[in-house]
Amino acid sequence: MKKTYGLFGLALLPASIWAATISGTITTNGGSTQLSGAKVVLIASSVRVDSTVTDSVGHYAFDSAQVGATGTKTIEASHAGAYNTTTANTNINNANTNATVNIDLGFRGSISGTIRRASDSAVIGNALVVLRRSSATGTFIDSVRSDSLGAFTFANISSGTPNYWVIATATGYATGTFANISLPSGGAVSFTLYLPFPGSISGTIRSAADSVTPINGVLVQLRRGSATGTVVDSVPSASGSYSFTNLVPGAPNYWVTASVTGYVSTTNANVVVTSGGATTSNLYLAPIVAATISGTVTGSPGGAGIANALVVLRRSSATSTILDSVRTNGAGSYSFSGVAPLTPNYWITASANGFISATNNNVAVPNGGAVTSNFSLTALATITGLLINDPVPEIATAIRGALVTLQHGSDVAPILDSVRSDSLGRYTFRNLVSDTLNYWVTAYTNVGTATHGDLLVTSGGTTVSDFDFVPAGVNSMVFKSSGIRFVRSGDRLILNLGVSSVARTVEVYGMNGSLHTRISVKAGETQAVVPATFANGFMFRVK
Known part of the structure; x- marks a missing residue:
């Protein structure tokens, strides 16, 4: 049989054909x-x-x-x-x-007008007229000179937004501006721009201490419209005097600010400049006088002064560089002297062991002032308790070395702290914040795990939360009856009794019935310690 083989070509088409x-x-x-x-x-x-x-x-x-x-x-x-x-x-x-x-x-339009003198409306020829868009300092479009009749024209310019600004200057006159000109499609806008004679502001800079002594080397800044507006001009004072010339008169008014090291900066506000006028504006600078910040750090509840509390001084923010720090005296008082006054303001933080730190923000300090800034620190709380086994009625065993964890807000919140129970089975969490969220305590022992939830703590208070487990572990022995508790720790037997107004006698017997120890507990006393070296256990009697 004759076999025929063919060669076939495979064309790969693109996944998509560009057709945008x-x-x-x-x-x-x-x-x-x-x-x-x-x-x-x-x-x-x-x-x-x-x-x-x-x-x-x-x-x-x-x-x-x-x-x-x-x-x-x-x-x-x-x-x-x-x-x-x-x-x-x-x-x-x-x-x-x-x-x-x-x-x-849109159709192009035109802007035209006449430049005149503000005082008598006489025309001003050869004035330089500049056309800008968006603002007086915006995009430059064109410039022309006014003719002998003061006329100017900008023809064939784009209509619509942004709007136009026309600025005119001429020798011997203050600058004039016609602002925010709207040019509609095919429109022709015309107006008259009046140029006033320039004005001036000058004056002396003297010490406010005597209003006579001139201050040299002062930086004098001129703003228009407000104390924080753009600086129009600035000059250094010479021999205690300054001068700004060729100023545009009229509204908005001017603000003159003088500043130099060692003096409080001073501003003369709303200084009026008239056409061709010479305005005098003298400034008096007060020498900077160091201030003091002082106060008392007390605890809440109670209101008693906290001794040895740390008080830290910062400027501008709560995280700025520390400028100074002091400790309170026995009455809880502190003081910072030689504090630089005025802005920026100060942030003062007080902290003490067992209390929540607090910060007084944005404390203003006037020149030479004595500022009082007090603190009331909230005391921290404590949660404590015992981990105990109850193998049989009236006999208990303290659990040592068990892990105890603390959570804030719920039993699924992150673990805030953890401790191990001590030789008497006691655990303690200190320095806790008392707020709207309660606490959860979980004990992990060799006889089981338990959680005590929604524990309320109070400022400066101690919340007790004991755990009782079954079956017993192998640790110290505890006897509980009628408010009496014996705890065996090593070779000691610690007897904790409730308060009584009468004296009591405690007798300790070995398991063979022999009397081992007899002690007296005076009225008002709550504890006694006796040897507890018994091979097979012990018995006791209180009378």
């Missing part, structure tokens, strides 16, 4: 008239990729090859006639995006 396009219509007169012959430019990443011209009905289109990859594309439309150049953006998100971008071209 951008098209639209260019109009004028608010979209009512299609604009033929308009130039349309496609821009991607600030690069002018391609351009086309609208057809007889104002339509244009860019195909997939021109549009290219995904991203933001800008369409710029313009016309040789009296129209604005306008742009619009669109996003190409995927290969199948067919974006439509329609643009309406």
